[in-house]
Amino acid sequence: MPLPDEVFDVIRDVFDDPSLALNETTSAKDVDGWDSLMHINIIIALEKHFKVKFATAEVSDLTNEGRNIGSVIEMLRKKVPGGEP
Amino acid sequence: MSRLDHVQEVIERDYGLIKGSFSRNRKLFGPRWEREFGEMLEKVMGDDQDLHRCLKGYTDFAVGSMRLHAQFIQDGGRYIDKGYEQAGDEVYHNRDHMMNEYLPGILLSYFLWVHHYRQLLFFVDQFVDVIARADDATFHDVGVGTGFNTVQILKRVPAAHAMGWDLSEHSLAHTERMARQYGLADRCTLRRENILTTPDIPQRPFVISVEVLEHLEDPLGFLRGLYNMLQPGGMAYVAAAVNAPHVDHIYHYRSEQEVVDQIRQAGFHVESYLGANAYAPTRRIPIVPSLAAVIASKRPAASGP
Numbered sequence: 001m002p003l004p005d006e007v008f009d010v011i012r013d014v015f016d017d018p019s020l021a022l023n024e025t026t027s028a029k030d031v032d033g034w035d036s037l038m039h040i041n042i043i044i045a046l047e048k049h050f051k052v053k054f055a056t057a058e059v060s061d062l063t064n065e066g067r068n069i070g071s072v073i074e075m076l077r078k079k080v081p082g083g084e085p
Numbered sequence: 086m087s088r089l090d091h092v093q094e095v096i097e098r099d100y101g102l103i104k105g106s107f108s109r110n111r112k113l114f115g116p117r118w119e120r121e122f123g124e125m126l127e128k129v130m131g132d133d134q135d136l137h138r139c140l141k142g143y144t145d146f147a148v149g150s151m152r153l154h155a156q157f158i159q160d161g162g163r164y165i166d167k168g169y170e171q172a173g174d175e176v177y178h179n180r181d182h183m184m185n186e187y188l189p190g191i192l193l194s195y196f197l198w199v200h201h202y203r204q205l206l207f208f209v210d211q212f213v214d215v216i217a218r219a220d221d222a223t224f225h226d227v228g229v230g231t232g233f234n235t236v237q238i239l240k241r242v243p244a245a246h247a248m249g250w251d252l253s254e255h256s257l258a259h260t261e262r263m264a265r266q267y268g269l270a271d272r273c274t275l276r277r278e279n280i281l282t283t284p285d286i287p288q289r290p291f292v293i294s295v296e297v298l299e300h301l302e303d304p305l306g307f308l309r310g311l312y313n314m315l316q317p318g319g320m321a322y323v324a325a326a327v328n329a330p331h332v333d334h335i336y337h338y339r340s341e342q343e344v345v346d347q348i349r350q351a352g353f354h355v356e357s358y359l360g361a362n363a364y365a366p367t368r369r370i371p372i373v374p375s376l377a378a379v380i381a382s383k384r385p386a387a388s389g390p
Contacts, residue, residue: 016368035105037364040151056148063101 003080004073010049011069014042024070028063039063046072052079089123092136100140102147106197114202121205122196128266129192139189143197146190150331154374157330162372164330164337169302172333173252183255192231200361204324204378207359208295209237212322212380216291217242223289225250225314227280228297232260232273238293239269247273248289250280281310290319296376298325298344299334308351318385320356322378323348329363329374341377353381 001009008022015033028034034042043059046052054062054075062071086094093111097104110118130136157164176187195201216222216238222245226235229249238245251257257275264270280286292315298304308323315321327338338344341360349355363374 014369035109036102036147037151039102040148041155041369044152044155056145059148060100060102060144063104064099065097065101067101 003076004069006049007046007069007073007076010045011042014038014045022069024073025068027068036063042072046076050076050080052076054079087123088127088131089119092126092130095133095136096140099137100144102144103140103197110197110199110202113199118196118202125192125196129263138185139193142186142189143193145186146194147197149186150329150374153330153332154370157328158370158372162328162339164334167333167335169300169335172300172335176333177253177256180255183253184259188231188256188259192233195233198363200363200374200376203361204359204376205237207378208234208322208324209241211357212293212320213238213241215320216245219290221290222246224248224291224293225280225286225289225311227292227294227311227314228256228300229260229275230256230295230297232256232263234293234295235260235273236263236267236269239264239272240267245272249273249275250278251275252277252279280314281306286314288314288316288319290316292319292321293323295322295324296326298323298347299329299336299338301336304336305347305351308348308353312352312383315383317383319383321353321381321383323353323381324376324378327360327375327377328372329376338377341375344377345379348379348381352383353379354384356380356382 004024011022012018012020015031020031028039039062040059043054047054058075061067062075093107096107126136130139176182195205216224222242224238224245224247226247226249229235229251232249235247235249239247249257249260251260254277257277260273261270261275264273292311294311298307301307311321311323325338325344326334327341327344341358345355345358358377358379360377361375366373
């Protein structure tokens with residue numbers, strides 16, 4: 001499965017909503033209930049799924065203005081073996 | 086621009102993880118929250134270098150806590166097995182961790198965590214108000230931590246005088262600095278001693294101990310120590326974290342009632358208490374952090390015939 005699709009699935013699982021519409025431009029403000037707690041839950045679920053670790057600065061950076069799911073995928077590509085195209 | 090508005094601007098620009106909690110609590114708790122938080126930001130984080138150190142510390146503290154909570158859920162709702170000595174080495178006697186993450190994290194959590202702010206309201210409205218009406222407003226604060234709670238009393242009750250106790254030199258330094266920043270240091274005496282091994286501690290009409298019990302191997306023994314420090318007829322305020330894994334939480338309270346029961350077991354008469362959740366449970370997080378805050382009294386000695 002392509003990396004973005006795996007990320008979408010992990011996020012849908014955290015929200016417990018298999019039909020949640022997501023793409024790389026989706027950001028926290030586009031999704032009801034995506035607050036700081038949910039953000040950490042998503043990060044923890046991604047860490048577990050991909051067996052990687054995000055530094056606290058990275059976790060925080062991903063919540064800044066202009067960041068979206070594409071930013072998460074970009075960060076993950078650098079961490080997952082074979083993640084970079 | 087007020088300090089509070091400036092801090093909100095800084096948070097929205099540089100600390101995305103905090104901005105939701107800040108704006109939610111500002112809206113939820115209104116002018117009183119704005120006034121109290123604004124005052125603390127001015128007095129304690131008055132320059133931007135300090136502000137950034139504290140906001141970064143809070144972020145590390147909050148992310149660390151949430152990670153530990155995820156592990157806690159995964160482990161079936163159990164704390165990691167740890168003793169007081171290990172927690173002391175990792176936290177209380179680690180200057181860098183205490184001054185740059187732990188203490189700023191706790192301090193900001195009083196305003197950024199819903200359950201901590203609710204506890205502050207309970208403390209001020211139900212307990213500090215009693216001290217303000219007392220003839221003798223002296224009190225012990227056992228486990229001063231940041232010094233925040235001592236300051237809450239001293240700034241509201243001009244006749245109050247604190248005797249603050251802690252085993253961490255960094256907690257005492259932070260408390261001393263905070264009391265000075267609020268102009269209250271002359272009414273605050275600090276001691277780096279264990280209340281259970283210090284002889285002849287004078288009894289006071291008020292004793293507070295806020296979120297200390299969960300850091301101890303024997304909280305019941307500690308509560309009995311608090312009871313002995315309280316004058317007959319006096320009032321105590323004791324709060325503890327419940328289902329809240331932290332790097333230094335070694336005693337696991339599984340319910341608010343457990344805290345209340347243990348306070349009773351130590352001899353106190355429970356007058357009232359508050360239970361507050363950090364957030365609502367969900368399918369993924371069925372057990373959420375909460376706290377129990379208890380106002381308890383020591384019955385006056387029975388009078389003779």
